[in-house]
Amino acid sequence: MAEAAFAATELLDVESLTTDLSSAVEQIFISAYFRKSLRFRTLIIKPCIVGERAALRDIVQRAWDLSLSMQKDLVSCQAKVTIAPKDPKTKDFRPFDSRCVDGVLKGMGTEDGDQVLGTFRFGFEQINEYGERKCFIRPEVITESLLHNSDQM
Numbered sequence: 001m002a003e004a005a006f007a008a009t010e011l012l013d014v015e016s017l018t019t020d021l022s023s024a025v026e027q028i029f030i031s032a033y034f035r036k037s038l039r040f041r042t043l044i045i046k047p048c049i050v051g052e053r054a055a056l057r058d059i060v061q062r063a064w065d066l067s068l069s070m071q072k073d074l075v076s077c078q079a080k081v082t083i084a085p086k087d088p089k090t091k092d093f094r095p096f097d098s099r100c101v102d103g104v105l106k107g108m109g110t111e112d113g114d115q116v117l118g119t120f121r122f123g124f125e126q127i128n129e130y131g132e133r134k135c136f137i138r139p140e141v142i143t144e145s146l147l148h149n150s151d152q153m
Contacts, residue, residue, distance in 0.1 A: 017060045022049050025056075028118040032142070082123035084116050084141045093118070096143050104140040114143040 029045045063081065070079050084101055085094045093116035096103065103110035104120040123139035 012061070012064045014057055014060050014064075018053060018057045021056045021060065022053060025049055025052075031117050032147075077129065078127045080125050080127065082125055082135075082139050083119040084139055093141075096141065100138065102138050102140045103145070104142055105146060108143075108145040110143045110145045114145055117142045117144065117146070 026041075026045050026049055029048070030041075033040070085097075086092065087094050096110060096112055096114040096116050098112055101116075101123070118141065119139050120142050121140040122137075123135065124137040125133055125135045127133050
């Protein structure tokens with residue numbers, strides 16, 4: 001699973017992380033709507049991302065604050081927010097695997113192997129002092145089945 005951990009000794013670079021998140025959101029828009037034209041980016045995507053930049057910055061800041069607070073309180077384990085797993089080589093989302101993630105739309109026929117378009121809800125996991133992972137909440141993802149079944153909505 002992809003991880004976003006903040007070490008207690010790190011200084012937070014809010015702008016850099018916000019820019020990374022903005023780029024990821026832009027890629028989700030492009031993938032979801034299959035539009036790569038400059039006009040689509042200029043008229044649709046950029047205004048949405050610019051309009052939500054303050055909210056993204058707030059999410060980064062709150063995640064960092066929560067991480068530091070939990071690191072101070074939880075000495076023997078780590079808690080991590082997780083997203084849809086990505087391939088470490090290509091940085092693309094891995095195909096849907098019902099053992100690791102949940103599909104957000106249960107009635108859309110999502111199957112193992114479907115292309116994941118993005119994370120809809122974050123997951124949450126714990127890693128104990130021995131490195132053992134326990135998943136409390138699996139991330140929910142949007143898959144290509146949404147596009148195949150969009151006429152049913």
